Amino acid sequence: MTIATSYVEFGTREARGVSPAYERLSLAVSRDDELLDLIGTLPPARQQPNLLFGVVRLLGGPVEDPAAFREYAVANWPVIAAELRTRATQTNEAGRCALLLPVLVSLPQPLALLEVGASAGLCLYPDRYAYRYGDHLLGSGEPVLDCAVTGLTPPTRRPEVVWRAGLDLNPLDVTDPADVAWLDATIWPEHAHRRTRLRAAAEVAAAEPPLLVRGDLVDDLPALAAQAPPEATLVVFHTSVLYQVPAPGRAAFAELVGGLPGHWIANEAPEVLPYHGLPEPPSDAFYNVLALDGRPLAWTRGHGQSMAWFG
Incomplete structure (x- = not known):
């Protein structure tokens, strides 16, 4: 291209x-x-x-x-x-937690979350945010993550998270104004609601900063995963990250994460990971594919604004 x-x-x-x-x-x-x-x-x-x-x-x-x-x-x-x-496109969109939530609550609780390409780790707090799926409100406080859902009954609870960690080549610090300024700059011009959401999510993360490790998604993943408490279900996840990784690295990562204990949630563009038999997307807009352990479940929009479930 x-x-x-x-x-x-x-x-x-x-x-x-x-x-x-x-x-x-x-x-x-x-x-x-x-x-x-x-x-x-x-x-x-x-x-x-x-x-x-x-x-x-x-x-x-x-x-x-x-x-x-x-x-x-x-x-x-x-x-x-x-x-x-x-720089790298480290869009740390907390709204994507609304896409992850239906999968996270379906897994054996409690969870140990490990995000690859975590940026500042704002997506490591799905248990702390509030959600609005149409008319269905879940949780309280700020931020409230809005997501339009089709084909799925919205979740009625949030996950229990006992450990959270992130892996990134250049982790960002939500307590550093310069890092928050870069996160703000990656938000698109008209999206004032996302800027408000960024500030609210940053406050949540700053109150209990996650473990963020500088490292490679293949070379350094096993050591970080090994730190997860054994009594929790390990969940390795990533959203709009692998498109920045060359194809051989994606293949190596998929093989590696597939061999780890626990589960793997991917939310990536359809050409990034090999999925067979995907249904037609809802429109010609840009969609990602949400998948659990290599099985596609839904079409999702990039900032978590909507999802069309087919799994």
């Missing part, structure tokens, strides 16, 4: 109907040879639209108007490129 095509795909499938600003911006970049050439000087893993746009937002640049974005990006490219080379 060319860089231009990847920006068209992002604009028309991921941003359309979700972020008009990023849809406009992605399509404008896809037609701009000078910007495409600049992006092409970066390593492939640093060329992603949401990474570029997040870095420009972090630096205080404009992302609402394509012309203003272009002027800023060209004039400040050395600074932007330097940030891009050190």
